[in-house]
Amino acid sequence: MTEISKYGEFGLIKHLTKDLKTVQPSTQKSIGDDCAVMNFGKGQKASDVRVLMTTDMLLEGIHFNLEYVPLKHLGYKAAVVNFSDIYAMNGTPTQITVSLGISKRFSVEDIEALYGGIRLACERYNVDLVGGDTCASMTGLTISITCLGVANDKDIVYRNGAKLNDLICVSGNLGTAYMGLQLLERERLANAEQPDFSGKEYLLERQLKPEARRDILEALHKAGVKPTAMMDVSDGLSSELLHICTQSNVGCCVYEDKLPIDYEAAALAEEMNLNIVTCALNGGEDYELLFTCSLDDYEKLIPIEDLYIIGHITKPEYGCNLIGRNGEELALKAQGWNAFEQ
Amino acid sequence: MTEISKYGEFGLIKHLTKDLKTVQPSTQKSIGDDCAVMNFGKGQKASDVRVLMTTDMLLEGIHFNLEYVPLKHLGYKAAVVNFSDIYAMNGTPTQITVSLGISKRFSVEDIEALYGGIRLACERYNVDLVGGDTCASMTGLTISITCLGVANDKDIVYRNGAKLNDLICVSGNLGTAYMGLQLLERERLANAEQPDFSGKEYLLERQLKPEARRDILEALHKAGVKPTAMMDVSDGLSSELLHICTQSNVGCCVYEDKLPIDYEAAALAEEMNLNIVTCALNGGEDYELLFTCSLDDYEKLIPIEDLYIIGHITKPEYGCNLIGRNGEELALKAQGWNAFEQ
Numbered sequence: 225m226t227e228i229s230k231y232g233e234f235g236l237i238k239h240l241t242k243d244l245k246t247v248q249p250s251t252q253k254s255i256g257d258d259c260a261v262m263n264f265g266k267g268q269k270a271s272d273v274r275v276l277m278t279t280d281m282l283l284e285g286i287h288f289n290l291e292y293v294p295l296k297h298l299g300y301k302a303a304v305v306n307f308s309d310i311y312a313m314n315g316t317p318t319q320i321t322v323s324l325g326i327s328k329r330f331s332v333e334d335i336e337a338l339y340g341g342i343r344l345a346c347e348r349y350n351v352d353l354v355g356g357d358t359c360a361s362m363t364g365l366t367i368s369i370t371c372l373g374v375a376n377d378k379d380i381v382y383r384n385g386a387k388l389n390d391l392i393c394v395s396g397n398l399g400t401a402y403m404g405l406q407l408l409e410r411e412r413l414a415n416a417e418q419p420d421f422s423g424k425e426y427l428l429e430r431q432l433k434p435e436a437r438r439d440i441l442e443a444l445h446k447a448g449v450k451p452t453a454m455m456d457v458s459d460g461l462s463s464e465l466l467h468i469c470t471q472s473n474v475g476c477c478v479y480e481d482k483l484p485i486d487y488e489a490a491a492l493a494e495e496m497n498l499n500i501v502t503c504a505l506n507g508g509e510d511y512e513l514l515f516t517c518s519l520d521d522y523e524k525l526i527p528i529e530d531l532y533i534i535g536h537i538t539k540p541e542y543g544c545n546l547i548g549r550n551g552e553e554l555a556l557k558a559q560g561w562n563a564f565e566q
Numbered sequence: 567m568t569e570i571s572k573y574g575e576f577g578l579i580k581h582l583t584k585d586l587k588t589v590q591p592s593t594q595k596s597i598g599d600d601c602a603v604m605n606f607g608k609g610q611k612a613s614d615v616r617v618l619m620t621t622d623m624l625l626e627g628i629h630f631n632l633e634y635v636p637l638k639h640l641g642y643k644a645a646v647v648n649f650s651d652i653y654a655m656n657g658t659p660t661q662i663t664v665s666l667g668i669s670k671r672f673s674v675e676d677i678e679a680l681y682g683g684i685r686l687a688c689e690r691y692n693v694d695l696v697g698g699d700t701c702a703s704m705t706g707l708t709i710s711i712t713c714l715g716v717a718n719d720k721d722i723v724y725r726n727g728a729k730l731n732d733l734i735c736v737s738g739n740l741g742t743a744y745m746g747l748q749l750l751e752r753e754r755l756a757n758a759e760q761p762d763f764s765g766k767e768y769l770l771e772r773q774l775k776p777e778a779r780r781d782i783l784e785a786l787h788k789a790g791v792k793p794t795a796m797m798d799v800s801d802g803l804s805s806e807l808l809h810i811c812t813q814s815n816v817g818c819c820v821y822e823d824k825l826p827i828d829y830e831a832a833a834l835a836e837e838m839n840l841n842i843v844t845c846a847l848n849g850g851e852d853y854e855l856l857f858t859c860s861l862d863d864y865e866k867l868i869p870i871e872d873l874y875i876i877g878h879i880t881k882p883e884y885g886c887n888l889i890g891r892n893g894e895e896l897a898l899k900a901q902g903w904n905a906f907e908q
Binding site: 233241279319343 | 670
């Protein structure tokens with residue numbers, strides 16, 4: 225018998241889905257990107273609408289700790305992380321289904337709060353809640369959301385389109401959601417009756433109530449820029465860059481001093497003796513957009529607010545590297561975390 | 567604080583989704599049927615393709631007991647019950663996503679077996695596995711599958727189309743999956759090293775490895791019959807009939823002596839001192855198709871194999887009733903089970 229921790233999450237999925245074939249003519253893109261892509265129209269024109277599909281499961285004790293995550297925030301986040309996957313294909317989220325497994329320790333009011341967060345996210349992002357499944361569970365809370373979206377075929381951005389010399393861009397800032405989690409954990413362990421979050425509200429917000437970067441896509445669209453490859457930063461910048469480079473068969477070079485780091489996050493990292501660059505590379509849950517663009521789009525990218533050029537695409541033989549502040553080269557690794565090892 | 571058992575599963579969903587509005591023009595049918603229905607095409611012609619979406623969550627200890635359910639069968643069933651919901655709209659399943667929460671006690675080989683069952687179901691029903699989420703869980707196994715399907719708008723059958731004097735039909739037989747479960751439970755409690763299943767293999771198959779009734783839809787199509795209302799029997803005949811009648815604003819009358827009962831199931835029920843008619847009405851998990859048809863289709867229905875006419879639709883003021891063997895009238899009730907009460 226083989227322990228699952230031997231494979232880890234990505235390894236296990238790869239192992240289970242290797243040699244998986246598709247037979248439906250409507251399946252345009254299967255496993256391996258932020259979303260699956262379906263073509264249900266009979267025509268094949270590039271202007272035709274395509275249906276995007278993504279799904280995320282959140283389990284109590286693994287993905288969230290109800291000691292400090294309010295149920296309304298949890299519902300909001302559970303929906304938004306799915307929307308983020310649709311935006312990461314340059315699509316628009318349209319419908320979700322919500323399945324809940326609920327143990328006896330939850331009250332109707334608890335589930336109303338959770339649902340309230342999901343509904344609020346749906347309202348803000350114009351998404352319809354169209355179905356689901358609600359059942360009892362033996363222990364804990366389970367949330368499984370599946371999201372549909374739409375995009376014209378010619379607008380869809382996959383992970384595999386990055387080209388030599390493309391610029392590497394990221395929105396917002398990195399590592400902030402992770403520092404928010406560290407803060408919540410610290411205060412939980414300190415068992416403080418009055419946890420001290422003053423001046424650090426932004427970190428909490430990034431961890432507890434992330435937003436999907438629809439605004440960045442709108443700005444890109446307005447500027448006439450279509451990314452060559454894109455995904456959202458859910459597992460950490462290093463891990464996502466490696467996905468794009470592997471699937472595009474290219475290398476990359478990103479610069480430490482270009483990484484967008486929030487001031488509050490950096491201050492807390494110093495206070496807690498953490499390396500904020502490591503947090504930015506491997507922290508995860510930022511739900512920012514990471515994408516590559518043609519060098520020709522440089523002038524169009526510069527005016528876009530909250531968007532940062534952090535490096536460029538190289539030949540594959542160069543590998544994936546971070547250039548440190550003193551010019552030293554460090555190979556990027558997908559540290560992430562292997563929940564199966566815990 | 568209100569305990570969830572006060573509402574039960576259906577009540578809780580109703581409570582949480584009341585006054586839920588939809589804003590996406592592509593949402594044609596939201597919560598309340600076997601599937602949601604989306605129209606992603608720009609045209610609105612009845613011949614246009616529609617996208618169907620359904621989702622099901624299975625939790626260990628609630629929906630299955632791994633002491634007697636082999637993982638491969640569990641995977642097969644988890645996929646097929648979703649296909650059944652798509653067929654229940656007169657659609658064709660096309661894609662699924664599979665999310666798994668897996669605790670440490672499972673090995674890679676266990677998950678291979680589970681996935682093997684899902685893949686087998688996909689092969690048999692020509693469905694593509696296009697994505698999912700695999701993560702660690704604190705305890706037990708969680709399976710959440712979402713299925714997409716397609717249908718032409720004019721072919722879709724909802725729950726709300728039953729008309730006065732329509733015939734009520736059901737495929738296969740009822741209560742058999744429930745008797746299979748009783749058998750498995752009996753042998754488990756007897757703690758037998760060699761459980762005695764001889765001559766009862768069909769009951770086990772109905773519980774462990776149900777099939778979706780694609781064949782019945784094909785036969786109906788061939789005969790030129792389009793049902794007026796349809797759903798699959800997952801919670802039990804009584805519960806499903808009440809759904810159809812409530813949504814169609816009609817009543818119904820079904821006859822005890824017309825209910826299709828399997829001989830083995832009846833024999834075991836007698837052996838175990840259970841009333842097989844109660845099992846047929848409330849057993850659940852049969853995944854047969856329940857539908858109503860115009861009386862004009864009577865001649866076309868008769869030659870179809872494994873299809874039974876069990877009653878007819880009445881005026882709403884008549885209510886929903888079972889006519890017993892001695893002519894007595896019994897009001898149908900959705901007994902089902904309230905897992906939140908356990």
